[in-house]
Amino acid sequence: MSRRQLHLNVNLLHSGVYPSAWRLPASRPDAFIDIGHFVRVAQIAERGKFDAIFLADTPSISDRIDYRPLNALEPTIVLASLAAATTRIGLIATASTTYNEPFNLARRFASLDHVSGGRAGWNVVTTADAAAGRNFGLAAAVEHRTRYERAHEFVAVVHKLWDSWEDDAFVGDKATGRFVDTAKVHPIRHRGPHYAVEGPLNLPRAPQGRPVTVQAGGSQDGRDLAAATADAVFTLSQTIPDGVAYARDLRARAAAFGRPANAIVILPGLATVIGSTEAEARRRQDELWDLVPIEYSLARLAGTLQIAPERLDLDKPLPDPLPLPPNANHTMFQGTVALARRDNLTVRQLLRALGGGVGHRIVVGTPETVADDIEAWFRAGAADGFNLMPDVLPDGLETFVDAVVPILQKRGLFRTAYSGTTLREHFDLERPACHRPSAAALLAG
Amino acid sequence: MSRRQLHLNVNLLHSGVYPSAWRLPASRPDAFIDIGHFVRVAQIAERGKFDAIFLADTPSISDRIDYRPLNALEPTIVLASLAAATTRIGLIATASTTYNEPFNLARRFASLDHVSGGRAGWNVVTTADAAAGRNFGLAAAVEHRTRYERAHEFVAVVHKLWDSWEDDAFVGDKATGRFVDTAKVHPIRHRGPHYAVEGPLNLPRAPQGRPVTVQAGGSQDGRDLAAATADAVFTLSQTIPDGVAYARDLRARAAAFGRPANAIVILPGLATVIGSTEAEARRRQDELWDLVPIEYSLARLAGTLQIAPERLDLDKPLPDPLPLPPNANHTMFQGTVALARRDNLTVRQLLRALGGGVGHRIVVGTPETVADDIEAWFRAGAADGFNLMPDVLPDGLETFVDAVVPILQKRGLFRTAYSGTTLREHFDLERPACHRPSAAALLAG
Numbered sequence: 108m109s110r111r112q113l114h115l116n117v118n119l120l121h122s123g124v125y126p127s128a129w130r131l132p133a134s135r136p137d138a139f140i141d142i143g144h145f146v147r148v149a150q151i152a153e154r155g156k157f158d159a160i161f162l163a164d165t166p167s168i169s170d171r172i173d174y175r176p177l178n179a180l181e182p183t184i185v186l187a188s189l190a191a192a193t194t195r196i197g198l199i200a201t202a203s204t205t206y207n208e209p210f211n212l213a214r215r216f217a218s219l220d221h222v223s224g225g226r227a228g229w230n231v232v233t234t235a236d237a238a239a240g241r242n243f244g245l246a247a248a249v250e251h252r253t254r255y256e257r258a259h260e261f262v263a264v265v266h267k268l269w270d271s272w273e274d275d276a277f278v279g280d281k282a283t284g285r286f287v288d289t290a291k292v293h294p295i296r297h298r299g300p301h302y303a304v305e306g307p308l309n310l311p312r313a314p315q316g317r318p319v320t321v322q323a324g325g326s327q328d329g330r331d332l333a334a335a336t337a338d339a340v341f342t343l344s345q346t347i348p349d350g351v352a353y354a355r356d357l358r359a360r361a362a363a364f365g366r367p368a369n370a371i372v373i374l375p376g377l378a379t380v381i382g383s384t385e386a387e388a389r390r391r392q393d394e395l396w397d398l399v400p401i402e403y404s405l406a407r408l409a410g411t412l413q414i415a416p417e418r419l420d421l422d423k424p425l426p427d428p429l430p431l432p433p434n435a436n437h438t439m440f441q442g443t444v445a446l447a448r449r450d451n452l453t454v455r456q457l458l459r460a461l462g463g464g465v466g467h468r469i470v471v472g473t474p475e476t477v478a479d480d481i482e483a484w485f486r487a488g489a490a491d492g493f494n495l496m497p498d499v500l501p502d503g504l505e506t507f508v509d510a511v512v513p514i515l516q517k518r519g520l521f522r523t524a525y526s527g528t529t530l531r532e533h534f535d536l537e538r539p540a541c542h543r544p545s546a547a548a549l550l551a552g
Numbered sequence: 553m554s555r556r557q558l559h560l561n562v563n564l565l566h567s568g569v570y571p572s573a574w575r576l577p578a579s580r581p582d583a584f585i586d587i588g589h590f591v592r593v594a595q596i597a598e599r600g601k602f603d604a605i606f607l608a609d610t611p612s613i614s615d616r617i618d619y620r621p622l623n624a625l626e627p628t629i630v631l632a633s634l635a636a637a638t639t640r641i642g643l644i645a646t647a648s649t650t651y652n653e654p655f656n657l658a659r660r661f662a663s664l665d666h667v668s669g670g671r672a673g674w675n676v677v678t679t680a681d682a683a684a685g686r687n688f689g690l691a692a693a694v695e696h697r698t699r700y701e702r703a704h705e706f707v708a709v710v711h712k713l714w715d716s717w718e719d720d721a722f723v724g725d726k727a728t729g730r731f732v733d734t735a736k737v738h739p740i741r742h743r744g745p746h747y748a749v750e751g752p753l754n755l756p757r758a759p760q761g762r763p764v765t766v767q768a769g770g771s772q773d774g775r776d777l778a779a780a781t782a783d784a785v786f787t788l789s790q791t792i793p794d795g796v797a798y799a800r801d802l803r804a805r806a807a808a809f810g811r812p813a814n815a816i817v818i819l820p821g822l823a824t825v826i827g828s829t830e831a832e833a834r835r836r837q838d839e840l841w842d843l844v845p846i847e848y849s850l851a852r853l854a855g856t857l858q859i860a861p862e863r864l865d866l867d868k869p870l871p872d873p874l875p876l877p878p879n880a881n882h883t884m885f886q887g888t889v890a891l892a893r894r895d896n897l898t899v900r901q902l903l904r905a906l907g908g909g910v911g912h913r914i915v916v917g918t919p920e921t922v923a924d925d926i927e928a929w930f931r932a933g934a935a936d937g938f939n940l941m942p943d944v945l946p947d948g949l950e951t952f953v954d955a956v957v958p959i960l961q962k963r964g965l966f967r968t969a970y971s972g973t974t975l976r977e978h979f980d981l982e983r984p985a986c987h988r989p990s991a992a993a994l995l996a997g
Contacts, residue, residue: 136731140756166659172732187632208652277585286617305686
């Protein structure tokens with residue numbers, strides 16, 4: 108496909124991105140642990156020809172579960188189950204480089220790629236959350252810089268493991284009895300500051316060669332990690348100029364790593380609240396907002412900013428200055444502060460603009476409004492597509508698929524049928540060649 | 553169900569337990585990475601009313617892949633996919649306590665339990681294999697005793713995490729907006745010699761309360777681990793007296809831990825080669841044996857015994873004495889040596905008796921012969937059932953389901969329909985109560 112096409116993932120956040128989504132009359136509160144709910148959403152997204160399903164994750168309770176659902180089910184387990192219930196849509200799961208072993212993670216995603224026929228993606232996160240550290244023997248969270256140093260090495264190890272079997276290493280010749288040509292299976296012999304991994308992986312190379320690598324960090328370190336290793340990024344931008352600046356910055360960094368300009372698909376988060384009229388959309392947003400307890404929104408904002416909730420006055424702007432805390436989620440912190448400063452919002456106005464904890468940009472309106480917004484970002488080069496966060500699931504996605512997707516298709520922006528079978532094909536990315544390490548490199552190990 | 557019933561798992565070893573299974577005309581060599589193959593086998597087993605599918609695993613290449621398939625796909629990924637393609641059969645995956653983090657493992661199996669509606673089981677192994685250690689930053693394998701010390705603590709942590717949400721902690725009350733009653737979600741605050749895990753798990757309690765815990769160690773340490781923690785054991789016994797002695801020993805150890813006599817389901821491995829006549833079964837076994845290269849069988853035996861292949865003379869018995877090596881797989885070592893000594897076999901005869909690398913006991917014959925064998929073991933108290941290892945998959949399982957299962961059902965030994973929906977119900981095990989830690993224990997913790 109030569110013409111640039113829009114890419115759409117759906118961020119399958121349990122009952123929807125609004126913290127109050129589970130409280131709507133049509134929602135089932137137990138959707139977050141009901142695989143049937145995940146299947147329904149995935150099948151709607153596949154009907155809408157979406158590129159992928161995206162699952163966020165943190166290995167801890169990182170939010171106020173007294174008020175809202177959490178990402179509970181382990182994402183690769185969910186996606187392996189969805190692989191059996193879908194045929195084309197990509198399957199992207201978040202997994203932490205700080206709290207996994209590279210061998211196990213490489214194998215799990217390569218297995219998901221085999222099981223799904225080449226539809227797996229790994230969203231690389233380093234996990235800022237301090238509660239996660241305490242579930243893995245650490246008294247405190249790992250410091251930002253250290254997390255990213257480890258992440259660079261971790262991703263490199265995973266990529267080496269994914270390349271440790273040449274594409275034709277598996278033979279399976281009944282006549283000779285030769286099962287694998289072991290001359291084409293290579294230990295990786297990685298010895299780095301953080302990891303020592305001998306390899307090879309105990310699994311033939313995946314259908315995609317390497318599952319798609321996604322990255323979601325907005326910090327300087329996060330951008331460098333994405334520029335060096337990612338096939339796609341999940342970002343947070345509040346305005347088109349922000350998005351354009353981000354894309355320019357990221358592509359420049361990628362070029363510095365010797366990568367082509369189109370090597371990375373840029374997908375900002377986009378929350379949607381859709382109605383058949385503007386007024387209906389606003390009423391829906393009001394209803395969702397009214398069901399978010401204010402103490403929840405405040406606690407959530409204080410958590411993003413890593414300050415005491417008492418420092419937030421509902422009728423005043425954010426405290427100023429507001430320095431970046433060392434262990435904040437940089438993307439969420441910067442997006443939130445930028446939004447508040449841009450329109451000089453009071454905390455109460457900011458909470459509402461954030462959807463009471465949605466975090467990402469929210470577009471509210473008719474299907475035409477939403478399609479116009481998406482087209483404007485896409486044509487301006489602020490986005491190659493979006494990581495869509497419907498207000499309520501499956502309802503908000505169903506509306507998007509039935510009402511917005513046809514507009515995007517009519518405008519020639521979005522596919523009307525899948526042209527490939529793998530996530531790499533959906534994203535218009537090449538299948539990476541197997542970089543067989545030279546004998547000299549191995550000896551130098 | 554008051555009457556004692558037989559339990560049957562199928563060990564879903566890629567193309568079958570015979571190393572040469574993949575070379576038969578009807579076999580597909582790529583079955584080991586084809587999820588469609590796993591689905592077919594699982595659906596046949598479910599048609600046969602089996603208790604569970606069992607997946608073995610090692611996080612390394614631990615066998616001669618130039619000659620035979622390996623356990624390549626990560627087991628929980630496979631089972632999550634099979635959960636979507638089946639409705640009743642249990643799903644047991646092997647995972648190592650030495651090369652996982654307790655939080656991640658507890659969450660993955662609890663997620664599988666949610667996704668499958670209460671059908672998950674975890675087969676606890678400590679992974680003797682030295683190659684595995686090198687994939688996780690270790691220069692050598694972890695020593696046997698240390699592995700088991702860690703395993704005891706690891707399993708305890710996992711069980712605590714599985715109990716960290718009380719059964720009714722999830723509320724989801726739309727009217728009040730209360731999502732979770734956080735007073736019923738408890739940190740576990742585990743601080744032990746090997747692990748420090750704060751908890752709670754970020755997932756409501758699983759449908760089974762705790763997924764079924766299976767253990768497969770035959771060493772003294774392995775038996776103690778099973779006696780203390782397991783709901784079921786996967787053992788290796790070559791004779792009925794061996795099986796009876798094992799069961800007596802294990803039940804005595806369980807009693808010493810204060811557990812009732814029927815707390816553990818004992819399932820020896822059983823390889824089957826079935827023909828419509830005895831002669832046809834023997835021909836099938838001959839065909840499978842002829843396709844196993846002798847150098848493979850020898851290397852495999854040398855690996856089990858942890859000695860150089862040159863020390864094995866095809867026409868002489870095993871070397872004597874043959875001390876237990878420190879990092880051997882005790883179950884396989886002892887089963888192999890016992891088989892050789894019992895009938896004073898030469899190495900060549902032993903290789904054949906082992907099926908060229910099958911390892912477990914092999915029964916060869918007609919459906920009646922196989923059913924008689926199973927009934928004899930069951931009635932003698934040498935087994936509560938079997939971890940079945942068909943010679944070739946799916947073919948050998950299909951024969952078992954169509955020809956042996958009806959005989960066992962006619963004799964009143966095996967269910968004709970599932971009476972429950974969870975693996976615990978299939979195994980006739982109670983759903984464990986949620987042992988909420990007392991405040992005092994937490995403070996002391």
